[in-house]
Structures are given as structure tokens and as C-alpha cells.
Amino acid sequence: MKIAVIGAGISGLGAALALSERHDVTLFERDGRLGGHANTATVRHAGREITVDTGFIVCNARNYPNLMGMFEHLGVETAWSDMSFGFSLRGGAYEYACDDLSTLFAQKRNCVNPRHIRMLLEVVRKFNRTASAELAEGALTGLSLGEWLDRRGYSQAFRDRFVLPMGGAIWSTSTRRMLDFPAANFVAFFDNHDLMTGLDPAQRWRTVRGGSREYVARAAAALGDRAVAGVGAQRIRREADGLRIRFDDGSEGRFDQVVLATHADVSLGLMADADATERRLLGAFPYSKNLAVLHSDPSLMPRRRKVWSSWNFLSEGAEADAERPAQVTYWMNRLQPLGDDAPPLFVSLNPARRPDPALTHGEYSYDHPLYSTDSFEAQADMDAIQGRGGLWHAGAWLGYGFHEDGLRAGLRAAAALGARPDWARDLGAPLPGPSFAPAHLPAHGPAPELAAAAAATAAE
DSSP states (O other): OEEEEEOOSHHHHHHHHHHTTTSEEEEEESSSSSOTTOOEEEEEETTEEEEEESSOOEEOTTTOHHHHHHHHHHTOOEEEOOOOEEEEEGGGTEEEESSSHHHHTSSGGGGGOHHHHHHHHIIIIIIHHHHHHHHHHTTTTTOBHHHHHHHTTOOHHHIIIIIHHHHHHHHTSOHHHHTTSBHHHHHHHHHHTTOSSTTSOSOOOEEETTOTHHHHHHHHHHHGGGEEESOOEEEEEEETTEEEEEETTSOEEEESEEEEOSOHHHHHHHBTTOOHHHHHHHTTOOEEEEEEEEEOOGGGSOSSGGGOOSEEEEESSSSOOSSSOOEEEEEHHHHSOOOTTOOOOEEEESOSSOOOGGGEEEEEEEEEEOOOHHHHHHHHHGGGTTTBTTEEEOOGGGTTSSHHHHHHHHHHHHHHTTOOOTTOOOOOSOOOOOBSSOTTSOOOSOHHHHHHHHHHHHHO
């Protein structure tokens, strides 16, 4: 079949790689480069080029099985990384890090600070020990994170100086919005990602050696001229003989199937004939724009060098600013193997103030989904619109917003079209078979052979 994949982030790359083994597929990307959030910058220093990531950075074997499978398939080399957390308020007036006891009490007066000690005890004795059990018992169902924290009597310090900033840093949002995050999804994510096991987590993190552009380049090479950058879709309409795409340059193309591997709001904007259900589900995923600045200015790190961590939550005030998106600085020298001679390199997300221009290497903009109860409920209902008139939806927004979520969504769409590569390891429940005769559209497409292929793939 002739299939178009729109969007060349991880979802589109994964879907296109899988589909290319069985179909005539073309991957279209409006931007001049492929990769989406896999965006590697180059910093020149002391006569050499240092490659450093500014979007996607880390993965691990347990939580990213499909991504690790794709890396092995493409021959992508990874290296050990680190995922430590640091916290700093008002230029170092209050600081700690989670490496060990010495960093938890890097600020000596915290040894006799009752708020700090109570917060740590709540992390160890309450949150880490009981939250997972409450999740398993169903005690978190229907509660927002804020409601659950209130019911369980967590202290203000635990809320404002640990769990909400950490959540804001993970999902690139404000601590106020984290209060609306569904408690069950929050705890499930922390539990699944080994974030509730104390100072010595069992999970080890990895990063792509040479930067994420290495895997993008290998994926692009595998696709060859089937990956087209600089060509964006403008409008998609489902018709009797297939799907018609109008591109930005005014040209048009007809395809048997289309995978929209774009953000939910972008997908909805491309659809010329979305019905009420499609508008409701795709409209449940708002996005926020986040500025990422690559620089070498240490003033956007915690004041105490001992507190410097892989990711550092900072606030200029006495407490975290609840309304603005989380200000986080990633210490790239610790996250990636940049070399001993590399200068200090940081990526600051949503900095309250810009780093020194003389020490700034680049600025980048990334959109991230803002999750709520409505978002997760929409995810649960998405199968109802998958494949309607040959149109499929994929993206990291169908999970928790991370690389594995995006890849899994792209691979699930490909599997529903009869293409599941050997390197795909965990796709979850299969999507429903292709719908060639939705109620509001005429039938089209080679239903018998595709339905058989999809059924065979689902049975594997």
C-alpha cells in the first residue's frame, strides 16, 4: 500500500521504519531536519566539536524496550548516564541534592532544619513505602495529585520542595499545574521509572554516544529517499479513493493510509473532515512552549557545587514559583560523555533570566503536552478513532510524553497496518483493525489483504 507518515519525530521515524518493510511509505517533515526532540547541537571548543543533546537525552533498558531494540537494529551505540536531582531556591538560600546523605545535607544548617528533615522522612517512610500500595489498592483513582497530597497529610515542604518540583521538571510544567495531574498516573510513572527506591535506584540510564542525531541519521539512511525533509502537510481529507494530502507548496498526493505522527493539536489542525469525537479526543491535549538554552553559564546552576546534579530545579524566590513553567538546568557533562576537556555545558529549560550572552551556544523551542484527567481519559478512548478512513494517530502524547511513548505509538500504528518489525519488543494491546468503511465516509482500500496482514501481526 501507499502510505504517508506525517512528522519525523520518534513516532514518525519508528512508524516509517516499520512500514517500509512491507509497504510503499514516504515520511514527510515540515522542518528542514528530521528528529523532532532528538536535536543535537555542536559546540566548538579547543579545536574540536562537542556534540550535546538539547531535547531527548536519556533512556534505559526497562522503560524504553522498543527504543533500545531500534538502537540495536540500527547499530546505535549508547553510553552510561546519570539521573540525579538537585533543588535550589533564591540563589542558594535553600539547597539539596539526592545523590547521598552528604548532598541531602550539603547545606549544613539543614541538619537541624525541622522542615527539611520532615520532608526527607516523608519521602523515605511515607511516599516511597506506601504510594505504590495505595495505587495497587485503587485508593488513588479519581484523585488529582493535589487532592491526594491533602488527604494523606503531606507537609508543605514535601509538596513545594520535592514532589511538585520534581513533577514539574519531568513534565516541563508549573508546580500549580502538577496539582491537577491525576494521582494514579503520577505514582504509576514514578513507580515504573524507579523513582521511589531511595538513593540507590536499580535502574541505570543510558545516552546515545555522539548525541541523538546519531540514531536519527541511521534511521534516515535506512529510509533513504523515502524520508523527505522540508515538505509539510497543510490539509488532509479522506475521500472515496483514499486520503488526499495538500502540501505547503500547493502540490497534492493521494495515499491509501496516513499516519499522523504529530502533536495532537497539529493533527487536529491538519484534518479537513474531523468529526465531533475526533475533535473532542484530539482537543484534550493542550501544549506549552518551552525555551531550552544551551550555555556554559554556571550562575544558572545551584550555588554549591556539591549540589550540582544531572537535572536541577531552580527558583529565584523563597519558594518555587507555582505559576511559571519549571526552571530546570541539565548538567550535560554529567548526562553525556562529552570528554574531560569539554567546558561546562548546561541546557536550561525556561530560565527565569537568560544566561550570559557570551556563554550562550544556542536556543531551541520545544512543545510539551500538558496532562490532566481529561488527557488520560482521552488516551483510553483513542482506539475508537484509530484507522478511521485510513487515518492513524501516533505521538508521545499517547503515553507520558517521552521517547518510548512516541516510538511505541508509531509502532502500534504500523502493526495495525500489518508491519511489526522484529526489533519491536513491547507494543501492548494491538490497535483495532483498519476501518475501511467508517459511518461518515465511503469505503476504500484493499481491505482483505490488509486485514489479514494486521490480524497476523496482532497474533504474533
